[in-house]
Amino acid sequence: MSESKVFRIFVVNPGSTSTKVEFFENEKSVLEGNVFHDSAILKNFPTINDQLDYRMEYVKKWLNDNNIDLTGVDAIVGRGGACYPIEGGTYEVDDRLVNDIREAKGGVYHSSMLGVQMAKQLHDEFGGRLLMVDPIVVDEYQDVARITGVKGIYRTSATHALNLRATAHKYAKSVGKKYNEMNLIVCHIDGGITITAHQHGRMIDANDGSGGDGPMTPTRMGTMAVTDVLTKLMDRPKEEIRSLCLATGGLSSWFGTSNSDTIHDLVEAGDAKATLIWNAMIYQITKWIGSMACVLHGKVDGIVLTGGLMRFQDVYDGINEACGWIAPVASYPGELEHEAMRAAALRVLRGEEQAKTYPGKPRFEGFDYL
Known part of the structure; x- marks a missing residue:
């Protein structure tokens, strides 16, 4: 397919605390x-799926306000949610994939489960290819990383795979190396936080960012002792506990808002509570980075930081001070998710890559010998 043809691509990317969209013509962002x-608004919805119409209203209003007509669009790409865990890549979206994400077959109840659903609604109205790229349940774990202390229960992969891998590629290029030849610790730091170990192109371990595992975040409670959860939260409804893992925990629990700018303003004003909680979040991030250095046996070529919270210099400074001895620390504020989704769609539209078919079953289903 000639690169002279102009392909129109629209991406939909719901996050924990935002809905982002972007319209492209080939590589150009329009x-x-x-x-x-x-x-505080999102917690009024009983489930994440119940937010679908609310978020769709904003997307359609944005299209109308900006006079963007998607009629004849070549591809609509939705951020991938928790279908069954699968290998990375670009997938053609079918009804089975939409339903499995809606039902969170991958076990992760996260706002990303709305991405493909929103894209499907737009696809039904405007047409075009319907695609998903590197969903949050990309599973490349090494076997030893799957084991827990309870027989039959295995650790699962739930990360910001799309942005993590795109940023890792960008860092590798910046130092004149190939991503699949490096060992990297790559961290997405925003409303959700995932700390991941990449070994020669495979993401071999991470915290389960949507399951109450890892650092606390603006919206997530992070790792707590199971006994504390049982004794102090056992009288609360299951959905409320799940919400603490994804939407109302972390900074939101402490301050009643997940707005990082509002909380950081308090830090800069010298507020003692805000300073302690904010620094505790950074402290927890550095502990997880240290653990991933051990996963890679200390052979780390770089620590790569990305996500919205990297716009705050003190977040970078705190991580660099604690972890700079491990490897060089590089920061890429914001996300590369849209560029990764656009690039993948463009490769498919140009015939450079074949879209994969969703298998409808998990990549890992247990060990036969255990």
């Missing part, structure tokens, strides 16, 4: 938009 959703 227009992008970002709507912030305060957790």
